[in-house]
Amino acid sequence: MNTPKANPENLLWLIKEVYQGKVILPEFQRSFVWTKENIEELLVSILQEYFIGTFLILDTPPEKSVFPLRLVEGLEEINPNASPYKHPTVRVVLDGQQRLTSLFYVIYEPPVPLNKSRHPYKFFLILNNLIDGNPDDAVSGVSLADRRRLSEMQKSVDEGKAVPISLFRDAAQFYEWLNANKGVVRDDLRNMIKTYYERFSNFMIPIVSITSETGKDNIINIFERINKTGVRLSLFDLIAARLYLKGVNLRELWDKFTKKNNAIAKVIQPEFIIKIISIWQNKEPRKSALLDVVDELDKKSFENKWEEACYWLKEAYNRVSSSSGGYGAFKPNWIPYTTLLVPLAVLLWKISQGKAGEATYRKLDSWYWASVFTQRYDQAVDSTSYKDFKDLIKWIDNGECPSWIENFQAEQINLDEADDKKSAIYRGIMCLIVQTGARDFINGQAAPLLECQDDHIFPKSIFGREKSVNSILNRTLISASSNQIKGKSRPSEYISKFLRMHGNEVDRFLKTLNSHLIPEEAIRAMERDDFSNFIELRKAAIKKEIIRRVKGQL
DSSP states (O other): OOOOOEEEEEHHHHHHHHHHTOEEEETTSOOOOOOHHHHHHHHHHHHTTOOOOOEEEEEEOGGGOSSOEEOOTTHHHHOTTOOGGGSSSEEEEEEOHHHHHHHHHHHHOOSOOOTTOSSOEEEEEEHHHHHTTOGGGSEEEEETTOHHHHHHHHHHHHTTSEEEGGGGGOHHHHHHHHHHTTTTSOHHHHHHHHHHHHHHHTOEEEEEEEEGGGOHHHHHHHHHHHHHHOOOOOHHHHHHHHHHTTTOOHHHHHHHHHHHOHHHHTTSOTHHHHHHHHHHTTOOOOHHHHHHHHHHSOHHHHHHHHHHHHHHHHHHHHHHHOSSSSOOOOSGGGOSOGGGHHHHHHHHHHHHTSOOOHHHHHHHHHHHHHHHHTTGGGSOHHHHHHHHHHHHHHHHTTOOOOHHHHTOOGGGOOOTTOOOTTSHHHHHHHHHHHHTTOBOTTTSSBOOGGGEEEEESSOHHHHTTSTTTTSGGGEEEEEHHHHHHHTTOOHHHHHHHHHHHTTTOHHHHHHHHHTTTOOHHHHHHHHTTOHHHHHHHHHHHHHHHHHHHHTTOO
């Protein structure tokens, strides 16, 4: 067999062949698992003309394929007529599926949720970040369920400050949009948009093509070898290589950290620790800066800073996960943003340098809750981390409160749509319930959190047609034993049972439900099985609690 060679092909044309059903996948490939962050990173790499790896493709007649075939995920939803059997030869992607499926997803926008999400996403190019020299933050994915962010992004598009990347699909469509917005988009921005469009539309990728004559055994052998040796170097790999030259074994340091802190290691990336060091070095923790940081430090300095960063990262995690005195994320999956651990760690370190009083920690808490409920860490995480660190230190030193905290309003939070358990708002409110007590419905004592279930207050089996039935407004943490008593009965039925278990003492039972951010008026609505009124009353109670936290009024 001749050694396969890589030949350059146009990336956009390959994506169009996906839409036609000509570029497909072998059935044995794993599903599309990339997240929003993975896709953003890939797009940034393409727009900066970085190498994104090779693709391994098998050219074969579909009837003679050595593997069962399937279409790229999302294609059937937007092109139900696509079929590999309409083409005399198809192209089976053996290596590069996640990259190619991601780009198809961005360009054609199939209505399917991304991994770790319940909703589809749309991706935008943010021009202001390019102008400011922040290309790493120039791509933003926005959930279609996040109406506020989507509306803000659409406003940026209308003002010529952002571009939907799906416009790059077709030259005629792109230039029609650009010409139609002559009066909105400044000339310099028009040229910038054209530059990035041309980079994307002209982007070439190396493709290793093999044919079915290669033989099934050889095809599998090539596939296995490319997967073992052809994986693109991650940022961690690059940093580890730089440090190895200085005698620092970064993998050994990370392994040591994970063995001692397994729970934390499961929810963070090793780069988090280096990002903390980067902020200490007065550098924005972007990818390019992280490499500069490790180049500046000698072996001893880096290892000392690594140990210190590990300590403060643990302190940040402990504060976030504590149900008493912390932020209530008693399980890792309840942390609203794991990326918040980086600035929180640096802020805790900075606060420890002085004699911080109670007011200082109230400011820290205000920043944390405002970050969660404005969904501040949904995008541009690295530059936001650095900016927040600088701004909060000024505030702590008796400077002005950051305007985005000072001007925070409850109306900014769309609780009616908060039904995605993985969203920061959903998780943040559940953490607030933990903070307000989350007493057991049976005995009024602190609920056994690790045994609690995230469940409906008005049961879905009866109220399933109500718009907000799955919203956080209709959910709370209920112990397994309480849930057995509650069952699928109406609130009017199970409330009387729990009241009897409180000795029919109404005030005590009210305190138990209040600890779930259910005010007295909402309890009266439960007694009437009045779902709509309950939702509105609980929404007001939750917003009131959020304002208390953000404004430091505890």
